[in-house]
Amino acid sequence: MMTDFTVGQIVTTKKNHPCGGNRWEILRVGADLILRCLKCGHHVMMSRARLEKSIR
Numbered sequence: 774m775m776t777d778f779t780v781g782q783i784v785t786t787k788k789n790h791p792c793g794g795n796r797w798e799i800l801r802v803g804a805d806l807i808l809r810c811l812k813c814g815h816h817v818m819m820s821r822a823r824l825e826k827s828i829r
């Protein structure tokens with residue numbers, strides 16, 4: 774099943790970022806998505822397929 778992601782949406786990942794946070798704001802949606810860690814502000818890029826597997 775394909776999940777809809779929108780800019781500004783907050784997602785929670787199963788695994789914590791090294792900073793200890795696990796909540797992210799979606800900054801860009803496309804083939805790859807850009808997420809910002811809400812705890813440390815770090816940006817990461819990941820594919821839609823990978824994000825679908827890593828969120829709860």
Ligand SMILES: [Zn+2]
Pocket residue numbers: 790791792793794810811812813814815
């Ligand atoms: Zn972080």
